[in-house]
Amino acid sequence: xxxxxxxxxxxxxxxxxxxxxxxxxxxxxxxxxxxxxxxxxxxxxxxxxxxxxxxxxxxxxxxxxxxxxxxxxxxxxxxxxxxxxxxxxxxxxxxxxxxxxxxxxxxxxxxxxxxxxxxxxxxxxxxxxxxxxxxxxxxxxxxxxxxxxxxxxxxxxxxxxxxxxxxxxxxxxxxxxxxxxxxxxxxxxxxxxxxxxxxxxxxxxxxxxxxxxxxxxxxxxxxxxxxxxxxxxxxxxxxxx
Amino acid sequence: xxxxxxxxxxxxxxxxxxxxxxxxxxxxxxxxxxxxxxxxxxxxxxxxxxxxxxxxxxxxxxxxxxxxxxxxxxxxxxxxxxxxxxxxxxxxxxxxxxxxxxxxxxxxxxxxxxxxxxxxxxxxxxxxxxxxxxxxxxxxxxxxxxxxxxxxxxxxxxxxxxxxxxxxxxxxxxxxxxxxxxxxxxxxxxxxxxxxxxxxxxxxxxxxxxxxxxxxxxxxxxxxxxxxxxxxxxxxxxxxx
Amino acid sequence: xxxxxxxxxxxxxxxxxxxxxxxxxxxxxxxxxxxxxxxxxxxxxxxxxxxxxxxxxxxxxxxxxxxxxxxxxxxxxxxxxxxxxxxxxxxxxxxxxxxxxxxxxxxxxxxxxxxxxxxxxxxxxxxxxxxxxxxxxxxxxxxxxxxxxxxxxxxxxxxxxxxxxxxxxxxxxxxxxxxxxxxxxxxxxxxxxxxxxxxxxxxxxxxxxxxxxxxxxxxxxxxxxxxxxxxxxxxxxxxxx
Amino acid sequence: xxxxxxxxxxxxxxxxxxxxxxxxxxxxxxxxxxxxxxxxxxxxxxxxxxxxxxxxxxxxxxxxxxxxxxxxxxxxxxxxxxxxxxxxxxxxxxxxxxxxxxxxxxxxxxxxxxxxxxxxxxxxxxxxxxxxxxxxxxxxxxxxxxxxxxxxxxxxxxxxxxxxxxxxxxxxxxxxxxxxxxxxxxxxxxxxxxxxxxxxxxxxxxxxxxxxxxxxxxxxxxxxxxxxxxxxxxxxxxxxx
Numbered sequence: 001x002x003x004x005x006x007x008x009x010x011x012x013x014x015x016x017x018x019x020x021x022x023x024x025x026x027x028x029x030x031x032x033x034x035x036x037x038x039x040x041x042x043x044x045x046x047x048x049x050x051x052x053x054x055x056x057x058x059x060x061x062x063x064x065x066x067x068x069x070x071x072x073x074x075x076x077x078x079x080x081x082x083x084x085x086x087x088x089x090x091x092x093x094x095x096x097x098x099x100x101x102x103x104x105x106x107x108x109x110x111x112x113x114x115x116x117x118x119x120x121x122x123x124x125x126x127x128x129x130x131x132x133x134x135x136x137x138x139x140x141x142x143x144x145x146x147x148x149x150x151x152x153x154x155x156x157x158x159x160x161x162x163x164x165x166x167x168x169x170x171x172x173x174x175x176x177x178x179x180x181x182x183x184x185x186x187x188x189x190x191x192x193x194x195x196x197x198x199x200x201x202x203x204x205x206x207x208x209x210x211x212x213x214x215x216x217x218x219x220x221x222x223x224x225x226x227x228x229x230x231x232x233x234x235x236x237x238x239x240x241x
Numbered sequence: 242x243x244x245x246x247x248x249x250x251x252x253x254x255x256x257x258x259x260x261x262x263x264x265x266x267x268x269x270x271x272x273x274x275x276x277x278x279x280x281x282x283x284x285x286x287x288x289x290x291x292x293x294x295x296x297x298x299x300x301x302x303x304x305x306x307x308x309x310x311x312x313x314x315x316x317x318x319x320x321x322x323x324x325x326x327x328x329x330x331x332x333x334x335x336x337x338x339x340x341x342x343x344x345x346x347x348x349x350x351x352x353x354x355x356x357x358x359x360x361x362x363x364x365x366x367x368x369x370x371x372x373x374x375x376x377x378x379x380x381x382x383x384x385x386x387x388x389x390x391x392x393x394x395x396x397x398x399x400x401x402x403x404x405x406x407x408x409x410x411x412x413x414x415x416x417x418x419x420x421x422x423x424x425x426x427x428x429x430x431x432x433x434x435x436x437x438x439x440x441x442x443x444x445x446x447x448x449x450x451x452x453x454x455x456x457x458x459x460x461x462x463x464x465x466x467x468x469x470x471x472x473x474x475x476x477x478x479x480x481x482x
Numbered sequence: 483x484x485x486x487x488x489x490x491x492x493x494x495x496x497x498x499x500x501x502x503x504x505x506x507x508x509x510x511x512x513x514x515x516x517x518x519x520x521x522x523x524x525x526x527x528x529x530x531x532x533x534x535x536x537x538x539x540x541x542x543x544x545x546x547x548x549x550x551x552x553x554x555x556x557x558x559x560x561x562x563x564x565x566x567x568x569x570x571x572x573x574x575x576x577x578x579x580x581x582x583x584x585x586x587x588x589x590x591x592x593x594x595x596x597x598x599x600x601x602x603x604x605x606x607x608x609x610x611x612x613x614x615x616x617x618x619x620x621x622x623x624x625x626x627x628x629x630x631x632x633x634x635x636x637x638x639x640x641x642x643x644x645x646x647x648x649x650x651x652x653x654x655x656x657x658x659x660x661x662x663x664x665x666x667x668x669x670x671x672x673x674x675x676x677x678x679x680x681x682x683x684x685x686x687x688x689x690x691x692x693x694x695x696x697x698x699x700x701x702x703x704x705x706x707x708x709x710x711x712x713x714x715x716x717x718x719x720x721x722x723x
Numbered sequence: 724x725x726x727x728x729x730x731x732x733x734x735x736x737x738x739x740x741x742x743x744x745x746x747x748x749x750x751x752x753x754x755x756x757x758x759x760x761x762x763x764x765x766x767x768x769x770x771x772x773x774x775x776x777x778x779x780x781x782x783x784x785x786x787x788x789x790x791x792x793x794x795x796x797x798x799x800x801x802x803x804x805x806x807x808x809x810x811x812x813x814x815x816x817x818x819x820x821x822x823x824x825x826x827x828x829x830x831x832x833x834x835x836x837x838x839x840x841x842x843x844x845x846x847x848x849x850x851x852x853x854x855x856x857x858x859x860x861x862x863x864x865x866x867x868x869x870x871x872x873x874x875x876x877x878x879x880x881x882x883x884x885x886x887x888x889x890x891x892x893x894x895x896x897x898x899x900x901x902x903x904x905x906x907x908x909x910x911x912x913x914x915x916x917x918x919x920x921x922x923x924x925x926x927x928x929x930x931x932x933x934x935x936x937x938x939x940x941x942x943x944x945x946x947x948x949x950x951x952x953x954x955x956x957x958x959x960x961x962x963x964x
Contacts, residue, residue, distance in 0.1 A: 089836055089880070091374060111834040112908050113812055115951035123961050126476070128636045128657050129465055133332060133427035137464035142637065143476075151957075154610045154649065155624065155949035157812070157908055162404070162883060167636065167649065167657045171477070172957030175610050175649045175657050185835050185880055186374035223378035224370055226878035228838035234874075234895030235367070235384075236412070238846050239719070330595055330639070352593040353666050354571055356710035364720050369877045369898050383878065392716075395851045395890065396708035396865065398571070398667055401644060408877065408890065408898045413716030416851050416890045416898050425594050426639055467637030469597035475633075475654030478962070479605050573856060608958070611947055615814065615909035619946035625958075644886070653959070668856035705860035706852055717849070717866075718894070 002219045003041045005062040006031045007054065009069040010046040012197040019197045027068050027195075030202045031211070038212045047072060054080050064093035064215045067100045070197065076104050085109060089185025093218025095211065098195035101156075106191070109184050110158055116176070117153040123171040125149035125194065127178055127206075131165045136179060136190065136213045144206040150196050152176045158191070166210070168193060179210065181217075186225075188218040243460045244282045246303040247272045248295065250310040251287035253438040260438045268309050268436075271443045272452070279453045288313060295321050305334035305456045308341045311438065317345050326350060330426025334459025336452065339436035342397075347432070350425050351399055357417070358394040364412040366390035366435065368419055368447075372406045377420060377431065377454045385447040391437050393417045399432070407451070409434060420451065422458075427466075429459040484701045485523045487544040488513045489536065491551040492528035494679040501679045509550050509677075512684045513693070520694045529554055536562050546575035546697045549582045552679065558586050567591060571667025575700025577693065580677035583638075588673070591666050592640055598658070599635040605653040607631035607676065609660055609688075613647045618661060618672065618695045626688040632678050634658045640673070648692070650675060661692065663699075668707075670700040725942045726764045728785040729754045730777065732792040733769040735920040742920045750791050750918075753925045754934070761935045770795055777803050787816035787938045790823045793920065799827050808832060812908025816941025818934065821918035824879075829914070832907050833881055839899070840876040846894040848872035848917065850901055850929075854888045859902060859913065859936045867929040873919050875899045881914070889933070891916060902933065904940075909948075911941040 008028035012019040023030050028044040035042045043062075045053025047069070059065070065084065069076070081104045088094050088109060096106040101114045125146040129137045153174030159182070166179030178193035192210055195201050202208070249269035253260040264271050269285040276283045284303075286294025288310070300306070306325065310317070322345045329335050329350060337347040342355045366387040370378045394415030400423070407420030419434035433451055436442050443449070490510035494501040505512050510526040517524045525544075527535025529551070541547070547566065551558070563586045570576050570591060578588040583596045607628040611619045635656030641664070648661030660675035674692055677683050684690070731751035735742040746753050751767040758765045766785075768776025770792070782788070788807065792799070804827045811817050811832060819829040824837045848869040852860045876897030882905070889902030901916035915933055918924050925931070 108831075109834040111832040113951075115949075117950060117952050117954050119954050119957065121955075121957060121961060123957065124477075126655055129467075130636050130638070130659065131424065131642070132464035132467055132637060133424050133429060133462055134464065135462050138462050140465055142465040142467055151954075153954065154612050155614060155947075155951075156612070157949065157951070159882065159905065159907060160613070160646065160885060164642065164646070167659075169651060169655060169657045171959065171961050173608055173651060173959040175608075175651045177612065177649075182882065183372065183374050184882060188374060221374060221376050221379050223373035223375065224381055224383040226370075226373055226383055226838075226880065227840060228836075228878075228880070229840050231840050231842050231874075231876065231897075232844075234842065234844060234846065236365075236894065236896040237721070238844060238894050349590075350593040352591040354710075356708075358709060358711050358713050360713050360716065362714075362716060362720060364716065367896055367898075371877050371879070371900065372883070373878060392713075394713065395853050396710075396855060397853070398708065398710070400641070400664065400666060401854070401887065403642060405883065405887070408900075410892060410896060410898045412718065412720050414718040414849055414892060415713075416849075416892045418853065418890075423641065425641060465637075467597075467639065468599060469595075469637075469639070470599050472599050472601050472633075472635065472656075473603075475601065475603060475605065477653065477655040479603060479653050480960070606959075611949075613906065614946035614949055615906050615911060615944060616946065617944050620944050622947055624947040624949055665854065665856050670856060703856060703858050703861050705855035705857065706863055706865040708852075708855055708865055718847075 001041045002215060003061055003063045004035055004066065004215055005043045005045055005058060006066045007045045007068065009072050011072055012070065022198060022200055027197065027202060031066060034208045035212065035215065040215060047075060052076060052080050054084060056083065059083060059087045062092060063220055064095065064218045066095045066097060067103055067105065068097045069103045070099040073103050081105050081108065088187035091186040091220035093187060093220065094189045095214055095218060096191045098193060101191060109189060112159060113157045115157045119151040119172060121151065121172065122148040123151055126169040128167045128169065129165065130167050131163060134163055134165045135217045136165045136210060138213050139209050140206060146194050146201055146204065148199050149194065152193055186223060190214040190218055242282045243456060244302055244304045245276055245307065245456055246299060247283060247285045247307045248309065249285065249287050250313050252313055253311065263439060263441055268438065268443060272307060275449045276453065276456065281456060288316060293317060293321050295325060297324065300324060300328045303333055304461055305336065305459045307336045307338060308344055308346060309338045310344045311340040314344050322346050322349065329428035332427040332461035334428060334461065335430045336455055336459060337432045339434060342432060350430060353400060354398045356398045360392040360413060362392065362413065363389040364392055367410040369408045369410065371408050372404060375404055375406045376458045377406045377451060379454050380450050381447060387435050387442055387445065389440050390435065393434055427464060431455040431459055483523045484697060485543055485545045486517055486548065486697055487525045487527055487540060488548045489527045489550065491554050493554055494552065504680060504682055509679065509684060513548060516690045517694065517697065522697060529557060534558060534562050536566060538565065541565060541569045544574055545702055546577065546700045548577045548579060549585055549587065550579045551585045552581040555585050563587050563590065570669035573668040573702035575669060575702065576671045577696050577700060578673045580675060583673060591671060594641060595639045597639045601633040601654060603633065603654065604630040605633055608651040610649045611647065612649050613645060616645055616647045617699045618647045618692060620695050621691050622688060628676050628683055628686065630681050631676065634675055668705060672696040672700055724764045725938060726784055726786045727758055727789065727938055728781060729765060729767045729789045730791065731767065731769050732795050734795055735793065745921060745923055750920065750925060754789060757931045758935065758938065763938060770798060775799060775803050777807060779806065782806060782810045785815055786943055787818065787941045789818045789820060790826055790828065791820045792826045793822040796826050804828050804831065811910035814909040814943035816910060816943065817912045818937055818941060819914045821916060824914060832912060835882060836880045838880045842874040842895060844874065844895065845871040846874055849892040851890045851892065852888065853890050854886060857886055857888045858940045859888045859933060861936050862932050863929060869917050869924055869927065871922050872917065875916055909946060913937040913941055
């Protein structure tokens with residue numbers, strides 16, 4: 001059973017009434033619920049827990065880490081970020097949701113600013129599957145709509161994704177690479193754009209399906225552990241001279 | 242259960258004693274055996290059967306098609322190739338083994354000459370896993386050796402692979418991109434270099450493991466079927482002018 | 483000086499009054515004009531010339547071939563297509579414009595159906611630069627608008643581009659990968675979506691700029707010509723056994 | 724004229740006699756010489772200069788920065804690294820040479836450990852051009868040899884390159900992705916493996932040619948500067964609800 005940890009900043013839900021109404025148990029609570037129903041073993045962790053809930057033990061028992069943050073990216077301790085990145089390079093999957101494009105682990109794993117343009121106008125977003133053969137597209141329709149979305153627009157300052165699965169159309173004129181796959185070390189990363197603290201986006205079936213698919217896709221494999229070493233002894237005989 | 246069809250030219254085994262000794266039931270027989278043991282449902286098809294054994298029915302019931310050909314690529318009927326390609330674009334996986342780099346379906350799916358340099362000297366090949374997080378690397382060591390191999394050397398005239406999983410080193414001085422993944426339509430393709438009619442390469446555990454992993458990876462997903470159509474009705478209202 | 487040949491089906495302009503009004507000298511005439519002004523050496527060729535104007539000599543003297551076709555793709559002779567493809571693999575650049583997504587050379591070089599969804603409603607298209615560091619983006623604004631466009635929508639059944647430079651937004655709700663780079667053999671390919679026989683799109687400054695940039699990018703380089711051969715002599719000594 | 728700055732750690736040459744013999748004016752001196760002969764404007768900078776020679780002014784006047792470091796990566800100040808990265812994302816080219824795979828700017832731009840396996844045995848390396856149509860392959864032979872090289876072997880823990888141009892074969896049995904292109908922000912990166920402080924590798928014609936080609940390829944373009952902003956005003960009218 002794939003073991004998932006859902007990490008949430010968990011500030012908006014405690015501080016703003018309209019967010020609490022959408023996600024009374026926190027965004028992590030909602031995500032935990034549908035992932036548990038999908039058959040995953042799910043734990044949660046939040047910013048204000050000791051070590052942000054991401055202890056060595058918790059990470060060692062995590063196959064795929066989901067990350068939701070927005071207003072307090074800077075409060076995440078660098079040593080915890082180091083720990084997360086080390087685990088990703090070692091094989092742990094990492095899903096960055098919505099505003100987690102600006103989270104420390106995501107930015108450090110990608111190496112770019114991860115900047116974008118945005119607009120909070122509750123406009124319509126339509127997501128198109130551009131790679132229907134990709135496992136993250138399983139069970140999705142050709143396109144689906146998020147009725148009230150915060151717009152994220154290109155240029156999205158990311159490295160070109162290894163696989164581009166979803167593209168977003170926005171009512172106000174923008175497009176966005178909304179479902180982006182990367183490999184880093186032995187780990188797999190997926191960025192998924194939809195989601196917001198004041199819209200019920202994580203209750204939408206297609207959005208949940210994408211996240212479930214991405215967890216399956218990002219789960220660690222059983223490939224070899226590379227030896228990074230001074231291999232003084234050649235594998236094949238060298239010529240005399 | 243993933244349904245596999247192993248296609249083999251099946252001429253060398255009938256015409257040359259030393260090939261028959263290596264593969265008394267044909268290369269397809271050996272591959273069928275280890276794939277069946279790995280839990281797949283496996284059928285075979287060969288060049289000299291009616292329609293090369295690749296009838297509409299056979300292909301409709303195939304999730305992943307393996308292809309081994311060498312001396313008789315030109316004898317494969319174009320209408321059967323059309324049928325294979327249509328199925329790949331529709332989601333069927335396709336594994337091209339060794340000299341199948343020059344097979345009609347592979348060349349047509351890639352669009353290039355698929356040429357390379359070669360040498361038959363029974364030299365040592367060492368395969369290196371360059372993408373340890375890829376599912377096709379599951380269970381493999383960091384590198385493994387094929388003791389007696391036909392050399393294939395770069396430049397290999399293929400499009401840059403979507404994922405490059407394996408690189409080969411050859412005793413005589415060449416390198417080769419030996420494990421190459423592509424998406425075409427809804428289908429997944431994998432080219433795997435090792436294999437030869439007079440060496441027992443398909444009996445080697447690591448080689449079998451790669452092929453098993455690739456079958457799993459290339460099995461069709463459940464993504465949407467795109468509508469390629471004249472969509473006269475816009476999804477969103479157009480402005481008046 | 484980069485030598486360009488602009489190939490045009492050149493039927494609409496002769497048969498339909500409203501197309502002739504847009505492009506009195508043919509689409510190829512308009513493209514020739516602005517490319518010549520940009521400093522390229524430009525010739526043209528059309529479907530109804532002998533060998534479609536694409537003789538061995540013409541192709542041998544072409545660095546970059548532009549292709550516009552729409553209603554008569556099937557009338558292009560296969561031997562001429564073979565010739566074009568051979569030159570591309572040998573290093574000639576190839577630009578497929580708009581409905582040339584369905585041209586024989588483009589489909590054969592990509593290996594997929596190149597299908598898409600479309601709508602002729604004269605709606606607004608907005609093109610976004612997603613890779614501002616790419617040479618094809620030189621001199622472009624962050625986004626630009628084509629006021630009256632035929633919509634092309636995803637799923638566009640192409641292999642994932644090696645570089646994705648432009649994305650289109652359409653008023654009616656669709657998105658499209660509108661500027662796609664590929665390498666095939668030693669040649670470079672660029673697909674560019676905008677363009678239509680009844681809209682003055684090839685007179686638009688940004689569209690002309692993209693085409694000029696793409697010609698520069700796709701011009702042949704001076705890399706090595708691979709030897710595809712039976713290299714019986716190893717480059718390095720083989721071990722005795 | 725493309726303006727190049729060659730950065731060198733410049734410790735080995737001052738501390739070790741055998742290195743000084745190879746590079747009496749420092750590795751940066753040798754590289755400066757052949758790049759100046761190739762027509763570039765070249766400055767140098769070294770670790771022990773104030774701000775490592777990489778002041779705001781120097782970087783503002785640099786189109787492409789070359790980086791050679793080995794034993795003192797950790798002594799490079801983080802604020803200078805920040806400055807370098809900001810310039811790369813803004814369009815400056817960056818070439819990481821040999822042991823610069825472990826330099827701070829390279830590791831931060833790629834996001835991975837950039838680890839590898841190595842052996843100092845003065846063995847033969849053969850570099851193969853796998854992408855002959857790439858500008859970095861201009862003027863190169865199909866393959867070339869570095870007679871005495873330090874081995875670098877896979878797994879090289881990097882993200883899959885956007886373009887893979889060169890592969891290395893080593894006498895002792897290893898392979899390596901030796902010429903790797905990336906885009907980060909508006910900037911282009913190239914990693915080039917050959918080079919060592921005690922071998923005359925930077926005096927070799929093919930090695931110099933690769934570096935010259937890479938400088939041309941990595942020079943900044945003229946694409947748009949993205950606006951990363953809160954675009955409160957939609958570009959297109961939103962529906963009422």
